[in-house]
Amino acid sequence: RGQVPRDEYELARTGAGFGEVYVSPxxxxxxxxxxxxxxxxxRPVLIDRIEDRDGQPLYESSPAKWRDTVLPETANAVVRMMVKTVEMGTSHRTFGTPxxxxxxxxxxxxxxxxSLSxxxxxxxxxWFAGVAPVGSPRLALSAxxxxxxxxxxxxxxxxxxxLNSYFGYPSSLPPMYSKARGTRKWRATPHAVRKGEPAVKAKTKKGGKAAGVRKRRAPGKAVRKKEPVKPVAVTSRSARTGG
Structure with a gap:
């Protein structure tokens, strides 16, 4: 079931499966x-077949249509897009190549x-939902x-x-997934003291302002040394001409 909101943003989230959308497997x-x-x-059925102790059928379900949902061309377009999910999308790593x-x-x-949290x-x-084989489907599933x-x-x-169990193929091991972890960045604090340096005690002036605190740079940043200013000789015209 779902509640269709009037807000455009919430309507877009509902189309993606978020918001007030609930569905069972x-x-x-x-x-x-x-x-x-x-x-x-x-029409869904829970019991497919009932047999007696001799294996004779007492009940067998028969498939029946419940309702029409979308146009056939729309359904075929969705199936083609879902094939790409297995071939190169979010299921590619699990299913692998042929x-x-x-x-x-x-x-x-x-x-x-x-996926939802x-x-x-x-x-x-x-979640995973799918059908196979495409073209002449025999199994529709949801996990x-x-x-x-x-x-x-x-x-x-x-x-x-x-799918492997239903169609008689060998089982496989699940792929390994790992999350990338970001590196911890260094953050300077007002009272950080570099290793090997003596702590500098702040002196307070009148009015409560601190003075005498040496400013420290973050590690890894190079400090350019100030080169001495070269003297520049300036010669006036009168000095060169002697007049």
């Missing part, structure tokens, strides 16, 4: 199935990632991973392993 799998089926969203991933050698996979409690949500404090497993890896 089941609903996201239904959306992927609708996009793969040209916009027709199927030379290293047997799954991609036999079929194209369309997928979409998403929660504060009550403080967790990180990793949600909730990580505590640090990224441990991404949703795209869980989605890839679900």
């Amino acid at each position: 089941l609903h996201m799998a239904m959306i992927m199935s609708a996009i793969a089926s040209g916009g027709a969203m199927p 030379a290293r991933t047997p799954l991609l050698q036999d079929m194209d996979v369309a997928g979409k990632t998403g 929660g504060w009550t409690p403080r967790v990180h949500f990793e 949600l991973v909730v990580n505590d404090h640090r990224w441990k497993i991404k949703g795209s890896y869980v989605g890839k392993e679900a």
